[in-house]
Amino acid sequence: MDYSTMCPKYEAAADILGKKWTGLIIRVMLGGPKRFKEIKEQIPEMSDKMLTDRMKELESQSIVKRTVYPEMPVRIEYELTPKGRELQPVIESIQSWGEHWM
Amino acid sequence: MDYSTMCPKYEAAADILGKKWTGLIIRVMLGGPKRFKEIKEQIPEMSDKMLTDRMKELESQSIVKRTVYPEMPVRIEYELTPKGRELQPVIESIQSWGEHWM
Numbered sequence: 001m002d003y004s005t006m007c008p009k010y011e012a013a014a015d016i017l018g019k020k021w022t023g024l025i026i027r028v029m030l031g032g033p034k035r036f037k038e039i040k041e042q043i044p045e046m047s048d049k050m051l052t053d054r055m056k057e058l059e060s061q062s063i064v065k066r067t068v069y070p071e072m073p074v075r076i077e078y079e080l081t082p083k084g085r086e087l088q089p090v091i092e093s094i095q096s097w098g099e100h101w102m
Numbered sequence: 103m104d105y106s107t108m109c110p111k112y113e114a115a116a117d118i119l120g121k122k123w124t125g126l127i128i129r130v131m132l133g134g135p136k137r138f139k140e141i142k143e144q145i146p147e148m149s150d151k152m153l154t155d156r157m158k159e160l161e162s163q164s165i166v167k168r169t170v171y172p173e174m175p176v177r178i179e180y181e182l183t184p185k186g187r188e189l190q191p192v193i194e195s196i197q198s199w200g201e202h203w204m
Contacts, residue, residue: 014196017116086202089195093191097188098114
């Protein structure tokens with residue numbers, strides 16, 4: 001095991017997963033493409049501003065893809081990318097350890 | 103899925119895993135009981151103070167157990183508890199996602 005190469009990538013991943021609400025937002029989005037309002041409805045305790053910030057971060061990390069449908073009124077949908085969908089087992093393993101031990 | 107109960111335990115777990123060096127320290131300790139100096143040798147870039155702080159946190163979380171052997175000179179060993187050992191698949195899943203995607 002080469003420990004020297006473990007750190008940056010592990011820590012970058014753990015940083016993302018450790019941000020407040022991120023695990024929950026990704027879990028909600030595993031259910032398929034969602035509009036902002038639909039995500040919000042499933043996590044009512046989270047503020048609009050917080051969800052906006054998190055979605056921007058997740059988009060900049062290519063974990064979430066944002067699609068604008070040029071309808072009237074415009075429809076915007078958020079969807080997990082393959083990178084985002086592959087977080088499912090990671091989040092589940094954190095969740096399952098947390099439920100057992102915390 | 104009851105999202106309202108997911109948050110605190112997931113976030114407490116993700117908090118621990120997201121602290122700088124913690125993933126690496128636990129990985130080194132998966133190799134069996136270690137003295138401070140032995141952990142330090144495997145992670146030379148980490149300062150003594152940082153390792154001391156992290157070990158105290160991990161001990162207070164019951165992830166690490168500290169045993170003092172009353173020899174001359176005193177020998178102190180750190181060992182993962184069952185709670186700590188069960189972090190192995192969690193850390194591996196974060197690491198594997200990070201290596202692939204970050």
